[in-house]
Amino acid sequence: MIYESTRTKERQEELVDNGKSQTRKSYHIVGQAFDFVPIVNGKEGWNSYDLELYIKYAKSLGFTWGGDWKGFVDEPHLQFEYKGYGTDKTLENKPKPPVYPGKIIKKGSKGKNVQLVQKELGINADSIFGPITDQAVRNFQKKNGLSVDGKVGPITSSKLFN
Missing domain, CATH: 3.30.1380.10 (Muramoyl-pentapeptide Carboxypeptidase; domain 2)
Incomplete structure (x- = not known):
């Protein structure tokens, strides 16, 4: 109980x-x-x-x-404690997942979509897809049984934001 x-x-x-x-x-x-x-x-x-x-x-x-x-x-x-203290408060406070932007987000990518990925992974959201983001994506992919390539395409994006 x-x-x-x-x-x-x-x-x-x-x-x-x-x-x-x-x-x-x-x-x-x-x-x-x-x-x-x-x-x-x-x-x-x-x-x-x-x-x-x-x-x-x-x-x-x-x-x-x-x-x-x-x-x-x-x-x-x-x-x-998946992403740390206070990050998983309630579903009602969680913003709707972004729509897949239509192009693969990978090492070297920059901008708002990279920042969204970084925030969802719980890492520093500097909007630049560098080695730290690459490793975080790879870890996420491995943990979730996805193909580990360090790229955020439609499958990784769908799993990451749902």
């Missing part, structure tokens, strides 16, 4: 003040974390954290588990 997901800043401050959290910059505030408890025989199973299979699956999706933390361990906690 998920018992807490998005929090207000005030709620997070209260938890820090009470020693139940360690940071005021929580992924809960930006909608990228949740706390859960297993239900065992119809009741909350606070002492039944035999969830290895579920935690392994969540990690394979890109979640970080609070049970792996050093120092302050937070076992009922999962957070999503």
Whole structure:
């Protein structure tokens, strides 16, 4: 059962003040974390954290588990850090993906479309497709099972912006 997901800043401050959290910059505030408890025989199973299979699956999706933390361990906690704190707030705040511009964006390209790609990849958006952008595109392509060529054509663009 998920018992807490998005929090207000005030709620997070209260938890820090009470020693139940360690940071005021929580992924809960930006909608990228949740706390859960297993239900065992119809009741909350606070002492039944035999969830290895579920935690392994969540990690394979890109979640970080609070049970792996050093120092302050937070076992009922999962957070999503794919592009960093506050980048995946809500779908309603996410701008509509740009339409594929009709030409391949690659090393040496410049301009607004390069900047959009860089922003989506979470790297410095200087509008110049240089070696850092090339490597970020290649990493994205590899991670998403695409042909790794460092070019943003219709297939990579579609996957990147959806």
